[in-house]
Amino acid sequence: MSTAPQTFISYGPPVSLDIAQRVAGAAEAEARANGWPMVIAVMDSAANLVVLHKMDHAQIGSVEIAQAKARSTVRFKRPTRVFEEALAAGGLNLRLLATEGACPLEGGLPLMHEGRLVGAIGVSGMQSTQDAQVAAAGAGAL
Template sequence: MYRLRPLLVAAVVFAGSTIAASAQQPAAPSPPPTTPYGSPISLDAAKKAMAAAEAEAMKNNWPMAIVILDSTGHPVMLHRLDNTQYGSIRVAEDKAQTALDFRRPSKVFEDLVAQGGIGMRTLGLRGATPIEGGFPIIVDGKIIGAIGASGGTAPQDGQVAKAGADAAAAK
């Protein structure tokens, strides 16, 4: 019996440390970005972003609604490609608003929800749409607007919106 005692103690310690390690919470999310808001996006820059986003959608034959907001949250452009469901218009606008209000791509919130646990709090954030497809438009280190796309799968929406955001940011 005395020979088994050290082995039993070691097994209990190992089991306890394994349970404690698995019960730890995931790392806290990073603090919010501090990218400042700038002057509202110009119509020319919005047209450039829209053209790139639309080209990405059409190249892949994806029906999309694409919305561009200025830095104050007001719509500058909206395109609904042929055969895109009407509901995608509102979703695209909500994704753009999420990216603008929270200064980050809407996919960040989708990823937090997918992690579960503390990330589920994201569902309670007023005005946050936790679905990929919204990007802030950043030029010269300032947010001048945001773009949202909806109508395909979440990754397709993200690909289209990113194409637009990247085009607007290009010099």
């Protein structure tokens, strides 16, 4: 019986302010292109906030949610969509509700450099799929 080796994601050096601003800027450009008022949070590989960007007319509640998405992504080394899909599936996955810091809302993505997690972006303000679209534009700028 053959088993494939597991691949583990390692944490890398923290994302710099320059890079975090570039990521947030790309996310903002995507949000503006669609007319979506968003909050964009970029955290480093230790889940420290590097950039928090609240666009005009973004709902105040999204400030905390964007940060929660980015923090969850760093802590658990995965996009927040994984948690959203697991909860939607129900059953034993509902145990996730007891996992402190796991944000089950799409819109949090890891920032990877040379195969290592150097930070995360979290976006909130619209529907989860739209948040994810804006986060992907930001992550793509890395």
